[in-house]
Amino acid sequence: MAQVSTGKFSASTQRSTDIRAGVGTTVTSRPQVRYECTYKMTPDRKLLPYEATNIIEDILESELQSQRYDPKKSQLWCCDLADKIKGKVKDLGYGRYKIVALVTIGSVEHGAVCCASQCVWNDKFDTYGEYTYRNGSLYAVGTVYGIYQE
Incomplete structure (x- = not known):
């Protein structure tokens, strides 16, 4: 064209x-x-891990309580739940924090899974919150990382 x-x-x-x-x-x-650089090296308010954990808990409990594990639907649920969690954490108003939300869903009946993550960050300002939900059919692990952008 x-x-x-x-x-x-x-x-x-x-x-x-x-x-x-x-x-x-x-x-x-x-x-x-x-935009000019502000050279601001510390946040006005530090992201509190328990606030992120409470949001993850509320969303996973409300969205998954009546669900049964389905491998095809789980992929969509993970993306949808991660977007909802990320949006709610951003609504808390912690400016200059980059928010990363991850959700993993698996079947309770099929073996064990070990989840691990590593990050390079400033432990004075960067933080995370996590919550694990479980019902008779599935488990879900939600994690939110808050990384301060200088």
């Missing part, structure tokens, strides 16, 4: 035409904003 741009518009507006279809569109873009 060939694109042609014309120079008749201001720097913040571009006009492109699809030669094959003969259709013109106008796209407006904002100028890029450059």
Whole structure:
């Protein structure tokens, strides 16, 4: 698909035409904003592990209490639950923290699993919360990492 741009518009507006279809569109873009470094090395508020753990517990308990293990659905559940957990932790308002949420779901009936993780971080400001949920059919391990961005 060939694109042609014309120079008749201001720097913040571009006009492109699809030669094959003969259709013109106008796209407006904002100028890029450059932010200065604040050199802020410590957070205003440190992410509290028990707050993250409580969120994980609430979400896993409410979403999985009536579920039976299904290997095909588990993949979707993991992504959905991790997104919900991450969103709730971000809603706590800890600015400048990068939030990473992981959820693992497995069957209670099929063997044992060992979960481990390693991170390189500043133990003064970075933290994590975790919770393990279990019902008669499945187990779920939810983990949230809060990494402070300097």
